[in-house]
Amino acid sequence: MQLLDVSIYRGSWSCIIEELSRLTELKVLAINFYIDTDGEDSKNKSLVEWLNKLEKIRSLSLCFYRHGWNLDGWVYGAPLHLRSLVLFGRVLSALPAWLNPSQVPCLSYLLIRVRDVQQEGLEILGSLPALRCLILYVEVPGRFVVRAGSFPCLVCCELWGGGGHVVLFQQGAMPKLTSLGLLIPERETREINGGFDLGLGNLPSLKDVQVGFNPKGASKEEVQEAKAAVRHAIEIHPNHPTLLQFLSGPYGERFDSTDEDEDSAGESRAHEDEDLDAELGTDED
Numbered sequence: 001m002q003l004l005d006v007s008i009y010r011g012s013w014s015c016i017i018e019e020l021s022r023l024t025e026l027k028v029l030a031i032n033f034y035i036d037t038d039g040e041d042s043k044n045k046s047l048v049e050w051l052n053k054l055e056k057i058r059s060l061s062l063c064f065y066r067h068g069w070n071l072d073g074w075v076y077g078a079p080l081h082l083r084s085l086v087l088f089g090r091v092l093s094a095l096p097a098w099l100n101p102s103q104v105p106c107l108s109y110l111l112i113r114v115r116d117v118q119q120e121g122l123e124i125l126g127s128l129p130a131l132r133c134l135i136l137y138v139e140v141p142g143r144f145v146v147r148a149g150s151f152p153c154l155v156c157c158e159l160w161g162g163g164g165h166v167v168l169f170q171q172g173a174m175p176k177l178t179s180l181g182l183l184i185p186e187r188e189t190r191e192i193n194g195g196f197d198l199g200l201g202n203l204p205s206l207k208d209v210q211v212g213f214n215p216k217g218a219s220k221e222e223v224q225e226a227k228a229a230v231r232h233a234i235e236i237h238p239n240h241p242t243l244l245q246f247l248s249g250p251y252g253e254r255f256d257s258t259d260e261d262e263d264s265a266g267e268s269r270a271h272e273d274e275d276l277d278a279e280l281g282t283d284e285d
Contacts, residue, residue: 007032017046024053030061033089037068048074055079064089071096083130084109088137095121099128106130108153113137113161119145126150126173137161141185143192146199148172159183164214164248166192169199177203181210183248186218186226196229206241209234212248223247 004026008016013035037043048071054060057079062071063086071091078085078098083106092114098104101124108130117138125134126146133156143166144159151157151174158181159165166189167182180203189196200206211230215223227245234243 002026003028005030007034009034011035013040013043013046017043017050021050021053025056026054027056028059029054029057030059030086031063033062033064033069034066036066039068041070043068044070044073047071052076057082059084061086062088062091064091074098078104080104081106083107086111088113090115090139095124100124101127101129104128108132111135114139116140117142117144119143123147123150129153132156134158135160138165141165141188144168146170146173150174151177155179157181158210160212163216164188164212167198168193169202171199171202173199174203176205178205178207180206180208181212183212183214185214185216186223187216190218190222190226196226196233198230198233200230200233201237204238206237206239209241210244210246212246214248 002025004023005028008031047069051071051074058081060078060082061084067090069089069091071087072093074096075098080103082104085104085107086109088111090113092112094116095112095114099107099110105128107128110125110128110131110133112135114137117136117140119142122144125131125136127150130153131151132153134151134154135156135158137160139162141162141164146167146169148170149172154174154177156179157174157177159167160181160183164183164185167184180200182198184198189198200209209230213223213226218226230245231243234241
């Protein structure tokens with residue numbers, strides 16, 4: 001068998017892992033876990049031991065929808081020919097050490113959720129030579145500077161979670177990026193970046209932008225100013241990208257997700273102030 005796509009809802013873990021352990025020739029694997037570990041760390045250990053045996057895997061997707069799972073012990077790495085990786089769920093406290101150019105040189109698609117990512121971790125991701133799509137969920141808020149020369153092949157980038165992240169794109173970063181999604185904290189971005197110049201003008205291939213604002217601690221006027229600043233950066237961008245702005249809670253939930261906020265640079269935005277009053281009004285308590 002070279003392909004396995006399965007959802008696990010119930011059953012004895014010892015029987016499940018015994019069956020899985022026989023499948024070491026898989027090239028494509030997708031598992032949705034709807035069972036928890038019942039506090040047994042041995043389940044995490046046996047899962048990691050099996051993952052280390054998948055020497056031919058090229059596409060791996062593991063999504064965890066129950067508590068207790070932890071892959072921090074997965075330290076031996078992935079096959080060199082791994083091209084697509086999805087690790088979703090609260091199973092990693094940090095990026096795996098093997099997620100680097102020497103061990104996953106062919107990785108082109110990465111969707112991953114981790115508790116914390118430092119600047120160093122972002123720079124390691126930025127050095128992955130084949131990475132074309134990055135969807136990163138980080139629970140702990142932080143500041144990311146996307147430096148020149150990083151993410152040379154990236155076409156799609158989304159940074160979500162943790163109530164948002166203060167982000168700055170330097171000139172020369174992500175030269176091929178066409179699609180960008182960000183969740184940013186209004187107050188922290190203003191304080192740390194000194195405003196809302198995110199460096200969007202330094203992304204020469206940009207075509208589509210989604211920006212979610214976490215308005216916690218900010219006034220309506222400050223959120224209006226932040227949205228206007230981002231919109232201005234889009235308007236003066238040579239590519240005139242499409243822009244969708246929305247308000248968001250700390251976990252990425254949208255307060256306004258209709259098409260009314262979607263626009264191309266230069267079109268009328270006279271309705272925005274009224275919409276913003278309504279959006280923030282839902283969060284006043």
